[in-house]
Amino acid sequence: MSTMQETFISHLIELRDRLLRAIVAVLVVFVCLMPWAGDIYDLLAMPMMSTLPEGTHMIATGVVTPFFVPVKVTMMVAFVLALPVVLYQAWAFIAPGLYAHERRLGLPLVFGTTILFLAGMAFCYFFVFGTVFKFIAEFAPKSIVPAPDIEQYLSFVMTLFLAFGLTFEVPVAVILLVKTGMVSIAKLQEARPYVIVGAFVIAAIITPPDVVSQFMLALPMCLLYELGILISRLVAKRDAVPAEPGEDEHAAERIEVTGPDGK
Template sequence: MSSGDSQEQNAQKQAPLIEHLVELRSRLMRAVMVVLVIFLALYSFANDIYTFVAQPLMALLPEGSQMIATEVASPFLAPFKLTLVVAVFIAVPFILHQAWAFVAPGLYDNEKALAIPILASSVGLFYAGAAFAYYAVFPLLFAFFTQTGPQDITIMTDINQYLNFVLKLFFAFGVAFEIPIATFLLVLSGAASVESLAKKRPYIILGCFVVGMLLTPPDVVSQSLLAVPMYLLYEVGLLFGRLVRRKRREDAEKSSDIEG
């Protein structure tokens, strides 16, 4: 083979790679633009958004207490940061759609049929986890914190520290609610069977309560509010794993009957 032919083959190999990189950059720019547009639309409501997120704590503060800003720029930066996070939060479906459009051409038809429900379920479960944290966990958590301190201590929480705290919890609960997807993918990929995962129930229950203990106040009710949903979501993942396995078995039997 001549050096000219070799260079031509290398150029042909590099061309698709460059096209993929250009497409990836294009889709990333679209995602950034959508986040930016949502952010600009929400920015005039930045203080209202922060007040809404802070409401679970503010509603429980003793009379005469309030939230404070200990840094000069905190009154501006805290709502700004929260609004940007909310913009990304709202744009997640579009961002995942761009990721899907980028990888979809390389997937088989059966993989595409599974990927769309998995992506939609992942987004819905993450939103559900964040909502659960805000409406169920925050009131209990902040009630515990505001009632256990010494009586002579006036509670005045810094707005920036509060924001960092709740964002971590939003992310933690959002990820925790992805348990059904993780369980389903383990079964689907063959990394674990439904039977082997079912046998690990005692360890899963223990792990759920350990996570609940770490993320919630040290009382049984608060721990159970996280641990019980986590375990139920684990069972949901096993249920869908059984359904998919049964569907595959039925399809295999039908194909064998047709071949016979």
């Protein structure tokens, strides 16, 4: 019992260390970016500002809002830039308990997750925002002069960033489901009609009430689902190639962990 307690405590200590490293990485990037917090917010607001009437600006209804909103934006950017470190720390914590062939997925998984999440945010910023804000500006009555609140704008764009970032992770989720044996490729193909319907339902809930923005979220979700199936099929074919003698035995060995550093 004492050995089990010591092992549990050692894992808690390692979890604490991994979390601290991830937090420190985010804070370091945040401190480096703070001098340009105002410029970062201006860059984030550019898609909205380009659709507002000339001479119109955003407003801040709170006393400290002009300070805290750029700080929140900078923190979000710092987290995104430090995302590879955060994901690596998460992977390093769970990797010792995995098989050798599962651990080989570590770096590709961290790299792919980061790239796809950034790609989703970039797609949202460069394509979706312009379409959504243009639709809103054209739909608004001529008697109204829009003056968006910066805090509400931040909440809106962060929701869409998160939605598109997670949407672009669909291939990773599909590959993991197939790789772990939870779902077969045949089952994923059979579920295609349900995925398409679900994608449009999710898009209708998350995006503004216009067909274009809903389509711009649902279509990538469906295409990325197909991409995940395609990559899973390629990975399955590669794994079906006979391995060298002794390689299978080595891949099936567990890593014996006696401490937080695996020593």
